[in-house]
Amino acid sequence: MRIHLQNPDNDPLFDFSYAMWDAAAARAPDISQGHDVSLGVTPADFLAGMRDAEALVCDASVIRALFPCPAPRLKLIFLTNAGLDWLAPFDWLPAGVILMNNRGTHAAKSGEFAIMSILMLANRIPAMITNQRFGQWRKLWGSVLHGRNLTVVGLGTLGGATAEHAALFGMRVTGIRANPAPHPSCETVVGLDALDDVLPHSEFLVLACPLTDATRGLMTRKRLESLPSGAGVVNIGRGRLLDQDALCDLLDNGHLSGAVLDVFTPEPIPPGHRLWTTPNLIISPHTSADDPATYNPRSLDIFLSNLRAFRDGDPLPNRFDIARGY
Amino acid sequence: MRIHLQNPDNDPLFDFSYAMWDAAAARAPDISQGHDVSLGVTPADFLAGMRDAEALVCDASVIRALFPCPAPRLKLIFLTNAGLDWLAPFDWLPAGVILMNNRGTHAAKSGEFAIMSILMLANRIPAMITNQRFGQWRKLWGSVLHGRNLTVVGLGTLGGATAEHAALFGMRVTGIRANPAPHPSCETVVGLDALDDVLPHSEFLVLACPLTDATRGLMTRKRLESLPSGAGVVNIGRGRLLDQDALCDLLDNGHLSGAVLDVFTPEPIPPGHRLWTTPNLIISPHTSADDPATYNPRSLDIFLSNLRAFRDGDPLPNRFDIARGY
Numbered sequence: 001m002r003i004h005l006q007n008p009d010n011d012p013l014f015d016f017s018y019a020m021w022d023a024a025a026a027r028a029p030d031i032s033q034g035h036d037v038s039l040g041v042t043p044a045d046f047l048a049g050m051r052d053a054e055a056l057v058c059d060a061s062v063i064r065a066l067f068p069c070p071a072p073r074l075k076l077i078f079l080t081n082a083g084l085d086w087l088a089p090f091d092w093l094p095a096g097v098i099l100m101n102n103r104g105t106h107a108a109k110s111g112e113f114a115i116m117s118i119l120m121l122a123n124r125i126p127a128m129i130t131n132q133r134f135g136q137w138r139k140l141w142g143s144v145l146h147g148r149n150l151t152v153v154g155l156g157t158l159g160g161a162t163a164e165h166a167a168l169f170g171m172r173v174t175g176i177r178a179n180p181a182p183h184p185s186c187e188t189v190v191g192l193d194a195l196d197d198v199l200p201h202s203e204f205l206v207l208a209c210p211l212t213d214a215t216r217g218l219m220t221r222k223r224l225e226s227l228p229s230g231a232g233v234v235n236i237g238r239g240r241l242l243d244q245d246a247l248c249d250l251l252d253n254g255h256l257s258g259a260v261l262d263v264f265t266p267e268p269i270p271p272g273h274r275l276w277t278t279p280n281l282i283i284s285p286h287t288s289a290d291d292p293a294t295y296n297p298r299s300l301d302i303f304l305s306n307l308r309a310f311r312d313g314d315p316l317p318n319r320f321d322i323a324r325g326y
Numbered sequence: 327m328r329i330h331l332q333n334p335d336n337d338p339l340f341d342f343s344y345a346m347w348d349a350a351a352a353r354a355p356d357i358s359q360g361h362d363v364s365l366g367v368t369p370a371d372f373l374a375g376m377r378d379a380e381a382l383v384c385d386a387s388v389i390r391a392l393f394p395c396p397a398p399r400l401k402l403i404f405l406t407n408a409g410l411d412w413l414a415p416f417d418w419l420p421a422g423v424i425l426m427n428n429r430g431t432h433a434a435k436s437g438e439f440a441i442m443s444i445l446m447l448a449n450r451i452p453a454m455i456t457n458q459r460f461g462q463w464r465k466l467w468g469s470v471l472h473g474r475n476l477t478v479v480g481l482g483t484l485g486g487a488t489a490e491h492a493a494l495f496g497m498r499v500t501g502i503r504a505n506p507a508p509h510p511s512c513e514t515v516v517g518l519d520a521l522d523d524v525l526p527h528s529e530f531l532v533l534a535c536p537l538t539d540a541t542r543g544l545m546t547r548k549r550l551e552s553l554p555s556g557a558g559v560v561n562i563g564r565g566r567l568l569d570q571d572a573l574c575d576l577l578d579n580g581h582l583s584g585a586v587l588d589v590f591t592p593e594p595i596p597p598g599h600r601l602w603t604t605p606n607l608i609i610s611p612h613t614s615a616d617d618p619a620t621y622n623p624r625s626l627d628i629f630l631s632n633l634r635a636f637r638d639g640d641p642l643p644n645r646f647d648i649a650r651g652y
Contacts, residue, residue, distance in 0.1 A: 013467060108470045112495070116445035123439055125446075125608070129455055132609045135602040137594035141339060143617045144434045168494070169438070268463035276461040282451070283458045291469045 001307070002073065004049035006058040006066075007041045013292040014059070014080075015041075016300070024300035031308040050074065057303055060087055068092050076310065078303045078318070080296070082106055082157065082289070083238060083326075085211040090322045100306055100318040101326070103157050105298045106289035110208070110236055111161025113288035117260035118150065118166060118204050121232030126258030126280040146170035151202035153195075153218070154209025155183050156326070158236055158289070162206050174198050178214070192218075199226045204234070211238035212325035221246035230257045236288050239265035248278045256280070262288035327633070328399065330375030332384040332392075333367045339618040340385070340406075341367075342626070350626035357634040376400065383629055386413055394418050402636065404629045404644070406622070408432055408483065408615070409564060409652075411537040416648045426632055426644040427652070429483050431624045432615035436534075436562055437487025439614040443586035444476065444492060444530050447558030452584030452606040472496035477528035479521075479544070480535025481509050482652070484562055484615070488532050500524055504540070518544075525552045530560070537564035538651035547572035556583045562614050565591035574604045582606070588614035 007015040018039060025032030038049050046066045050056070055076040063079065064087070071094065078100045079087075093099055120126065123142035131138050150166050152159045155177045163173045163185035175186035176195060183189050190198060192214065199205070205227060209215050219242035227233070233256060235242060244265050250256045261275075262284040269275050275283060306316045320326070333341045344365060351358030364375050372392045376382070381402040389405065390413070397420065404426045405413075419425055446452065449468035457464050476492050478485045481503045489499045489511035501512035502521055509515050516524060518540065525531070531553060535541050545568035553559070559582060561568060570591050576582045587601075588610040595601050601609060632642045646652070 108472065109468070112445055112470055113449055113468075116442060116449055116451075119438055119442035120446070120451075123442060123610070123614070125442075125610070128610055129608065131611075132602060133459055135597055137611050139611050139613055141613050141616060141618045142435070142439075143619055144438055146434070271461055276458060282455065284449070284451070284454055285457075285463050285465050287465055287467050288449070290467060292467045293469055 001035050001054045002052050003035050003037045003055045003057065004046075004053035005037065005039045006046050006049065006056065006062050007039070008059045008061050009041055010061075011059075014290070014295060016057070016296055020296055021300060024297060024304060027301060028304040028308070031304050031311065055307070057300075060084060063087060063092070068094060076100065076307075078102070078306065079320075080105070080299045083210055084320060085238065085325065088325070093322075098310075098316060099320045099322070100303075100316060101320045102299055102302060103318055103326070104302050105157075105295060107157045107161045108294070109291045110158040110289045111165050113262070113284075114158070114162035114206055114208065114234060114236055115165035115169070117234040117236075117282075118145065118162075118171075118206070118232075120260055120282065121204060121234070121258045122148065124257070126232075126260065126282050129282065130279045147172060148203050149174070149201050150204045150206065151176065151198050152186075152206045152208055153177075153215075153241075154207070154237060155186070155189065156208070156210070159206065159208035160185070162208055162236075171204075174202070177209070196223065196226065199223055200228060202227055202231060204232050206234040207237045207241045209237050209241065210326035211240055216240050217243065219243060219247075221249075224250055225255065227256065229255055231255075232257055233259040233261075235259075235261045235263055237263060239263045239267065244275070248274055248281070251278050251280050258282070260284065262286055327361050327380045328378050329361050329363045329381045329383065330372075330379035331363065331365045332372050332375065332382065332388050333365070334385045334387050335367055336387075337385075340616070340621060342383070342622055346622055347626060350623060350630060353627060354630040354634070357630050357637065381633070383625075386410060389413060389418070394420065402426065402633075404428070404632065405646075406431075406625045409536055410646060411564065411651065414651070419648075424636075424642060425646045425648070426629075426642060427646045428625055428628060429644055429652070430628050431483075431621060433483045433487045434620070435617045436484040436615045437491050439588070439610075440484070440488035440532055440534065440560060440562055441491035441495070443560040443562075443608075444471065444488075444497075444532070444558075446586055446608065447530060447560070447584045448474065450584070452558075452586065452608050455608065456605045473498065474529050475500070475527050476530045476532065477502065477524050478512070478532045478534055479503075479541075479567075480533070480563060481512070481515065482535070485532065485534035486511070488534055488562075497530075500528070503535070522549065522552065525549055526554060528553055528557060530558050532560040533563045533567045535563050535567065536652035537566055540651075542566050543569065545569060545573075547575075550576055551581065553582065555581055557581075558583055559585040559587075561585075561587045561589055563589060565589045565593065570601070574600055574607070577604050577606050584608070586610065588612055 005016045050071040124140040167185035175189040180191040258280040260282045376397040450466040493511035501515040506517040584606040586608045
């Protein structure tokens with residue numbers, strides 16, 4: 001197959017290389033041989049590659065900047081992002097071209113970020129950081145995770161990895177997802193319609209779902225207020241999953257004991273925004289899911305497993321469902 | 327046995343109660359019956375209790391404030407602290423009285439604090455916090471723990487729990503302790519004499535040993551400098567284990583990527599001290615090891631297991647070795 005890999009021109013940390021392709025190819029010899037692979041970085045490289053490419057592997061920023069363009073043989077687009085909400089509506093996608101996202105890449109890194117965030121909340125790190133900012137030595141006692149109630153919204157790659165780690169620490173995990181099928185690391189799994197019943201018992205809440213019409217603004221002010229006093233919130237999904245101002249208010253007035261956020265509205269957070277100074281809030285600059293050392297190799301592994309399914313006529317594991325939004 | 331429990335008069339979070347004793351007694355029925363237990367909080371309570379007590383259970387601050395005093399029948403002192411370095415020299419201990427510390431109580435909480443700290447370093451949280459303080463949105467990419475090198479100095483309650491968590495995350499753990507016997511969670515265990523060989527490969531360093539003549543000032547400036555560029559440091563032992571000024575210098579100049587410290591020289595950290603503003607440094611106010619919800623119940627369990635050993639003529643598991651210092 002004619003495969004074109006296009007690197008973004010502004011993020012050298014996440015570049016593909018021929019050596020990286022060769023290494024991935026060696027890990028999947030049954031599907032990686034006989035392809036004609038090109039690698040581009042400039043817009044001219046992209047246009048040249050698209051003239052005969054059957055598969056495109058790139059970051060969503062490349063799509064935004066350079067696509068659509070003439071691509072007469074294109075059959076597959078594999079994007080190295082998981083959340084594609086920012087590419088909607090998908091009218092740029094040529095008819096008959098299959099779109100894939102990169103779900104699965106982020107499991108290891110996101111899972112570790114999430115359990116770290118839960119541990120930080122249990123250990124009162126957000127409040128310690130706020131005290132540190134003011135040069136104040138104040139004893140603050142945390143607690144162990146065993147037996148504490150965690151609610152995870154979304155049980156995909158991110159939420160599933162979160163639940164898995166939390167269960168290993170002995171937490172009592174409730175999962176919330178569209179299809180409330182059981183999950184091995186959750187004591188309970190319920191649908192989104194049961195959210196309001198679950199929140200008052202959620203000492204820790206992790207938002208790990210995609211941004212869709214069903215989840216936009218999910219955590220309203222009223223729902224955030226219904227969390228128990230002293231609860232902590234983690235958001236590794238998308239900023240628009242929650243009412244950010246309400247969250248800041250509830251940190252200001254102490255109803256919530258802390259929050260660790262990786263996603264915001266807007267990004268980057270503008271200078272002077274209240275998020276920068278809200279107490280007991282930790283800001284991670286939307287980097288929780290990605291480990292440059294492993295991201296692109298893992299992405300190529302996932303691409304090749306989809307290529308195998310495509311060759312064999314099987315359903316593509318990473319096919320993006322435009323109607324569903326993930 | 328006549329047992330006196332004395333609460334400190336300044337820390338209501340860590341008070342014993344009769345109900346707590348009864349609950350602990352119910353967990354260890356073979357050794358907890360037939361004792362005459364008193365509970366005090368004022369100095370007068372203490373003096374009254376000591377007139378006939380055979381066993382004293384209290385915090386080290388009680389010893390500092392009220393002991394020695396007449397205690398003609400005293401045989402056992404169980405202190406609810408693990409590190410007793412601040413009670414040295416031990417000339418206050420009456421001849422023939424057995425001193426015990428509380429080692430073991432801190433395993434769960436300290437282990438979770440330590441793995442949280444390692445995850446924070448791997449995820450670049452200390453640098454994110456520093457950026458947040460200045461209102462700066464800067465992408466910072468972290469990494470997963472799998473395959474990374476961790477060195478843990480001390481493999482007692484704290485270090486053992488640290489190594490155990492780290493191994494579950496797939497880290498390659500090197501343990502350092504006085505007696506370099508193997509440890510199930512460590513790939514390698516070496517003696518203190520091999521420290522200089524290990525440090526240049528230690529991406530993460532956790533100090534989890536007691537403060538003794540052998541460990542005071544262990545991490546000199548030269549040794550801290552010998553850590554690889556970008557290494558991170560965690561200290562849950564004692565502030566005087568390391569050259570604190572050298573640590574701050576190496577954070578200032580970027581050789582170290584971050585530090586999470588629970589212990590300092592001095593404590594509390596005085597206003598205006600450089601620690602408050604050193605970049606990429608997280609300050610926890612010496613509370614990493616203690617969970618008020620479980621601390622005293624667990625302490626009583628440990629006391630009762632020592633009482634059982636005392637009754638049976640077995641070695642006391644928590645007997646404090648004054649010469650060794652732990």
